[in-house]
Amino acid sequence: MAEAPETGGTPRRAARVILLDERDRVLLLHGFEPADPSETWWFTPGGGLEGDEGWEEAARRELAEETGITEIELGPLLWRRTCSFPFDGRRWDQEEHYYLARTRQTAVWTGGGTELERRSVTGLRWWTCGELLATHETVYPSRLAELLGTLLRDGPPKAPVRLETERA
Template identity: 50%
Template sequence: MAADEPAVRRREAARVLLLDAADRVLLFHGFDPAEPARTWWFTPGGGLEPGEDGRTAALRELAEETGLTGVELGPVVAVDLAEFCYDGERYRQHQSFYLARTTGAGPAELDSSGSPADERAQLSEARWWTTDQLRRTAEQVYPERLAELLDLVLSQGPPVPPVRL
């Protein structure tokens, strides 16, 4: 690493593939505060806090970002190593993707007021996506193979062991 390059922040993260009754997945649209024109869609979730396990972090993040509590979290269906820059910092993030479903016939009512204000300010939209919409979009979606993963989960059930993205 060159002297002028920022250090890489390593962290563990838990993400949630939250499906509704119509098999649509919830994604958030966000941007990098250091590069506001760079936007992408991503699953709910975030970094583990000290002493926290992945399942606990996934449920905490889901509650903060959506207002949904009492969600039954399923198994880890995928794991990933994401390397990215965000707000001028470099990250190397090991992340696990948990499967979960909303209850009820329609999409859940979302409330992000439990998220820190700086995180809420960087989210512009929440949307439920079908796998077909994911395959057709020209917008950046993370994880990049999300449509393929959802096709697998919906057609064959949760993979054992989890898929490596």
């Protein structure tokens, strides 16, 4: 995760990945608020664009840094979302692009990433759509189970879908 601007500035641009394995399970990371480790959630791999990096390039780099997975077939842009949330003592405003990717590679948590990621991510897990629908844990984006179900049933949208803004 790169530094994020405070509220009112230009939103941080973040590329995120909906990574599916051969069994159509999606890979999510488990994170927590550094000031309150009891506040946890699951989220998709990805993070901020660096320098003049493009969205797809950032998606590949972030996925490799956060999961160790480099053997992927990067697919189309699925969704766009604007979000704003408190984390690590400040407000983060983001414009997110979600890319579909597939892999046969087994995930191995590398423990890599930024210092903030090392302080706030505990691991990762492959989830089925059914498990996402049944969980009471917090998952971002909040409609991921429904979105994944639609993706698996209908395939990628013909044009990227604008998701509702999420503000925590």
